[in-house]
Amino acid sequence: MEDRLPCAVRNAPADVMTLDRADSGADRMSARSPVLTPVAGETPHAVAPDAGPSAELSSVFRTVAETDWDGRPKFDRATISRLARLVAARAYAKRLTELCHLAVAAGASDRQRRYEELFWNSGPACPGAFRAHFRKRAASGAPQPPLAEADNGALTLRYPDGEHQIAFGRMPLLSALLEFAVTALGYAEVDRHLRPLARSDVHRRSVETAANGLARSVHGFLAAHLPSAQTLRKFRMMAAFLEARCGGAIAPESIDDGVVMDFWMAQSAATGAEDLGVRTYRSVFRAFVRFHAALYEARDRFNLDHPRSLGDMRSGENFDAAQVDDSLAAMDEPTAPLHGLPPQIRFFNRRETQALAALLFPGRLRESLALSVMRCCVFGDAQGRLVNALQRGAAGGDLAPAIFRCLGDDYVARTGAHGKLADHARHVLLASLHVLIRGRHAAAGGVIAALLPDLDGSRARAAITEGAGREDTMAVARFLDALADRPESLGDDIARLAAAAKRAYRAIAREGFRDDDPGGPAAVERFAAAADGLVAIDRALGRFVATLSAGTPDWRRMYDDDRPRFIRQFQSIYGDRDDHAAA
Amino acid sequence: MITPPPRPGSGEMAFAERLFDAASTLDMLRADTVAPRPVAFPTLYRYATDPAFEPDPALPGTIAADARLATDFAALLRRVALASIPPAAAAATEGEIDGRHAGDWRIRIRRVQANPNQVWVIIDYAGRDVDLPQSLFVDGVRQPLPPARDGRFQFRLDADSNLVRLLRDIDSEVFLV
Numbered sequence: 144m145e146d147r148l149p150c151a152v153r154n155a156p157a158d159v160m161t162l163d164r165a166d167s168g169a170d171r172m173s174a175r176s177p178v179l180t181p182v183a184g185e186t187p188h189a190v191a192p193d194a195g196p197s198a199e200l201s202s203v204f205r206t207v208a209e210t211d212w213d214g215r216p217k218f219d220r221a222t223i224s225r226l227a228r229l230v231a232a233r234a235y236a237k238r239l240t241e242l243c244h245l246a247v248a249a250g251a252s253d254r255q256r257r258y259e260e261l262f263w264n265s266g267p268a269c270p271g272a273f274r275a276h277f278r279k280r281a282a283s284g285a286p287q288p289p290l291a292e293a294d295n296g297a298l299t300l301r302y303p304d305g306e307h308q309i310a311f312g313r314m315p316l317l318s319a320l321l322e323f324a325v326t327a328l329g330y331a332e333v334d335r336h337l338r339p340l341a342r343s344d345v346h347r348r349s350v351e352t353a354a355n356g357l358a359r360s361v362h363g364f365l366a367a368h369l370p371s372a373q374t375l376r377k378f379r380m381m382a383a384f385l386e387a388r389c390g391g392a393i394a395p396e397s398i399d400d401g402v403v404m405d406f407w408m409a410q411s412a413a414t415g416a417e418d419l420g421v422r423t424y425r426s427v428f429r430a431f432v433r434f435h436a437a438l439y440e441a442r443d444r445f446n447l448d449h450p451r452s453l454g455d456m457r458s459g460e461n462f463d464a465a466q467v468d469d470s471l472a473a474m475d476e477p478t479a480p481l482h483g484l485p486p487q488i489r490f491f492n493r494r495e496t497q498a499l500a501a502l503l504f505p506g507r508l509r510e511s512l513a514l515s516v517m518r519c520c521v522f523g524d525a526q527g528r529l530v531n532a533l534q535r536g537a538a539g540g541d542l543a544p545a546i547f548r549c550l551g552d553d554y555v556a557r558t559g560a561h562g563k564l565a566d567h568a569r570h571v572l573l574a575s576l577h578v579l580i581r582g583r584h585a586a587a588g589g590v591i592a593a594l595l596p597d598l599d600g601s602r603a604r605a606a607i608t609e610g611a612g613r614e615d616t617m618a619v620a621r622f623l624d625a626l627a628d629r630p631e632s633l634g635d636d637i638a639r640l641a642a643a644a645k646r647a648y649r650a651i652a653r654e655g656f657r658d659d660d661p662g663g664p665a666a667v668e669r670f671a672a673a674a675d676g677l678v679a680i681d682r683a684l685g686r687f688v689a690t691l692s693a694g695t696p697d698w699r700r701m702y703d704d705d706r707p708r709f710i711r712q713f714q715s716i717y718g719d720r721d722d723h724a725a726a
Numbered sequence: 727m728i729t730p731p732p733r734p735g736s737g738e739m740a741f742a743e744r745l746f747d748a749a750s751t752l753d754m755l756r757a758d759t760v761a762p763r764p765v766a767f768p769t770l771y772r773y774a775t776d777p778a779f780e781p782d783p784a785l786p787g788t789i790a791a792d793a794r795l796a797t798d799f800a801a802l803l804r805r806v807a808l809a810s811i812p813p814a815a816a817a818a819t820e821g822e823i824d825g826r827h828a829g830d831w832r833i834r835i836r837r838v839q840a841n842p843n844q845v846w847v848i849i850d851y852a853g854r855d856v857d858l859p860q861s862l863f864v865d866g867v868r869q870p871l872p873p874a875r876d877g878r879f880q881f882r883l884d885a886d887s888n889l890v891r892l893l894r895d896i897d898s899e900v901f902l903v
Binding site: 198199200201206207209210212217227228232257259263264325326331334338370371374375378379382429430433437438440442444445462467470471475482 | 737738739740741742743744745746747748749750751752753754755756757758759760761762763764766767768770771772775776794797798801802805806
């Protein structure tokens with residue numbers, strides 16, 4: 144019986160003592176000793192583990208993301224999300240040039256030519272704040288060359304050797320990029336590049352020189368902090384695994400539940416699996432979702448957009464950063480709504496957010512990886528609990544009981560949990576709609592259109608579309624007034640929806656949702672900013688839950704099949720190596 | 727048209743590899759981490775430039791304990807200060823000093839006659855600038871300045887206070903912001 148498998152602990156975290164094993168007896172599984180698949184063409188030097196302290200980079204990024212100004216976030220979630228993609232795609236060079244131009248403008252707007260005042264003394268980074276800063280300085284007579292003029296949309300800089308314009312809408316991202324550079328490199332290092340620009344006779348080429356220097360410094364920091372060697376090795380391992388399995392053909396469509404499981408079974412217990420990030424089922428699952436998305440996007444680009452420019456490339460060459468950035472944005476689309484929700488409102492708690500992160504992935508993977516998602520949620524969570532128990536030393540000497548203690552829901556129960564999560568997402572969306580209705584915010588129309596897709600061509604339908612909003616703002620205002628004060632006048636469907644939204648709001652007792660008080664205009668704006676993301680999450684979850692029940696899969700049988708496999712693999716990973724060598 | 731499968735080493739695979747790396751980095755940037763957070767630069771900036779800003783009381787100690795942060799903060803103070811009195815300009819005697827002098831600025835430390843446990847810190851300005859400092863910084867420690875009278879700032883401190891010790895330290899740099 145599996146439940147009585149005694150086994151010692153190995154591959155435990157460093158602070159866990161390796162324990163003597165008891166005799167495993169006849170029930171012990173006959174696992175072969177796993178090895179990492181060698182990758183053709185790799186040299187030991189090329190695959191040497193990167194010592195990059197990536198935790199420090201994450202910490203730097205989180206510091207920027209959580210920077211506040213008198214209790215308000217300095218950067219909104221969309222800006223932080225954009226900054227993350229810019230850094231991840233290494234597509235920051237062009238933006239650093241823009242940042243240097245903005246630093247010139249900032250210095251020129253200050254009597255003492257301190258560019259710092261714009262970035263660190265003008266409140267939360269939004270286009271309006273930057274516009275107000277330059278207007279105020281212009282009114283006080285402070286602007287100096289090369290700052291030439293500012294209108295509602297952009298600033299113009301006139302250098303002796305050229306002109307440059309910076310849109311106000313771009314400034315929050317540039318400010319966030321500066322914040323990242325300063326947090327990562329230090330003020331002294333960044334100032335070394337920007338200080339020479341604080342002159343009235345600065346040239347455009349000097350700005351480009353400063354930007355190149357800054358880009359080199361950022362690149363050096365990232366090179367020292369990103370585990371690119373491991374990532375590259377993991378990609379090639381996965382490619383080699385797929386190639387062997389598919390007979391030489393690698394395509395996104397080749398990735399299915401079997402591939403993910405077999406790869407994890409083959410690699411997770413091998414020496415070096417921890418460094419490579421293939422120890423846990425969750426990390427392997429996520430890696431294959433990324434792998435699939437990367438293959439899909441690359442094929443899309445390769446075949447449709449730029450066949451020559453990509454076709455001639457080889458590994459190690461530099462791709463156009465803009466192409467990488469665009470493709471990364473497409474790959475990030477499924478989870479982007481989750482990262483864009485304003486932090487002041489607790490739409491989802493930590494556990495729900497973790498579950499959503501596993502469930503929000505490209506729709507084309509929904510069916511081929513449905514079982515993998517279930518495995519990730521059930522056994523991935525169990526593995527997480529097991530690792531925590533090992534780290535705490537709570538597993539004791541015998542691994543098997545610890546494994547069984549860490550097992551939680553089965554697939555049937557988890558299917559129900561996913562359904563509840565989808566219900567919660569709908570509930571949150573409805574509650575948000577109530578805030579938007581009460582605040583008479585136009586975003587209410589978009590939510591209603593999403594929740595009532597079959598709404599007929601009534602005036603309500605016309606009024607809630609964005610196009611109608613542009614054409615006739617009065618009509619939209621009348622619609623929003625009616626929605627707030629007399630929803631029944633807009634038809635039964637909308638009246639029922641408004642009533643359901645009100646009930647949903649009153650039923651939620653979380654931060655940001657207060658009884659009978661949706662908050663002031665700022666709070667309404669936050670709900671409006673979250674609306675599109677909540678709609679996307681609601682849709683994705685609804686479709687995923689429908690997929691889980693499509694064809695009435697036998698989740699009970701699948702769980703019973705998987706359970707011993709995972710238990711054996713956990714034994715292989717965290718048990719004693721000699722134990723298996725003797726098997 | 728049926729798309730032929732890519733081969734490892736092709737441009738398509740190389741691009742996919744680049745995307746995989748970027749997506750992995752994106753996940754890493756968004757990951758929770760227990761690593762200690764660096765001090766956010768806006769906090770340093772406000773501490774340096776806004777006398778009304780009250781930071782975490784631990785901030786001066788954090789600055790003193792972190793070499794890079796101390797370097798950054800000193801660089802920032804050099805940038806925003808109306809006057810700085812670096813160690814070299816302060817050197818009258820080795821070890822401890824009772825005064826500093828640089829440009830139009832002079833700082834003196836004098837014992838309070840009525841209370842030997844306290845000292846006067848007297849800052850004299852002989853220049854003509856309209857802008858006068860509101861804070862004094864020594865090694866990350868901030869001291870708000872009282873209003874000036876006829877170009878003189880004067881305030882009392884305990885003789886054994888950290889700030890007095892730092893002002894007397896020949897190796898410390900004083901900034902007037």
